Amino acid sequence: MSEALIRQEPVSETPFVSEGIRISLAPPMQRHALRARNAEDLERLLKVKIPTKVGTSQGGILCLGPDEWYLRSAMGKAIPTGEGLPLAVTDVSDRSICLIVEGQRASEILMAGCPLDLDQFAVGRATRTIYETVEIIVMRDAEDRFHVEVWRSFAAWLWMAMTTAARH
């Protein structure tokens, strides 16, 4: 009764390309939800600097809230669990996928559904927000490149909404 485990992506693996815009699926990666009262506890565990200002990112770690971080890392990288420490490290790798939105029209297409003023959103910033009715995490990777994390079950709809916005 064994069946091969095949990874099925909820959106097209062929990038959507149009004038000034390219929307593509990011390769699989590891994601961890980090919770702790003190950022220092996480710094000691992960041995990296943790951003403490809500809405910023540093070295693949996003500060989503005063006690909540989101760590994105390459597949296979060992992440300590912090057993016994006053913190929680939870593997949520397959909860979401990442869409890379790039090109000169990237912020315009995101702002078609996201109420944030992304023109004022500096490179390196990252926050949880909403795209029409779907919760997303948006990161500005470069002046014309954003990473959009979305839960798998919402991904097909988000892909349809963003590609529709891009066609207009």
Add this chain to the structure above:
Amino acid sequence: MILIHCPYCDEKRPEIEFANAGQAHIARPLDPSGQSDAEWETYLFIRANPRGRHHERWRHVHGCGRFFNAVRDTVTDKFETTYKAGEPRR
């Protein structure tokens, strides 16, 4: 669209990211079993419904996820101020 200042994110964010969570500064009685039915009813259900300045709890649900308190005018829908949960009433 109304912009609401989130005291945890420390910036103004669009209204759609927030959820109202009812009247603020309602402390749960320390000894629930010592309460009369009327007192318990008051704690559970009886809320102020002012015309004008109102203290409310809000949650930045599609953002940092935090609950905070706000003073909003129920007539104009203007937010006078917002402050972190646990801080004294303003």
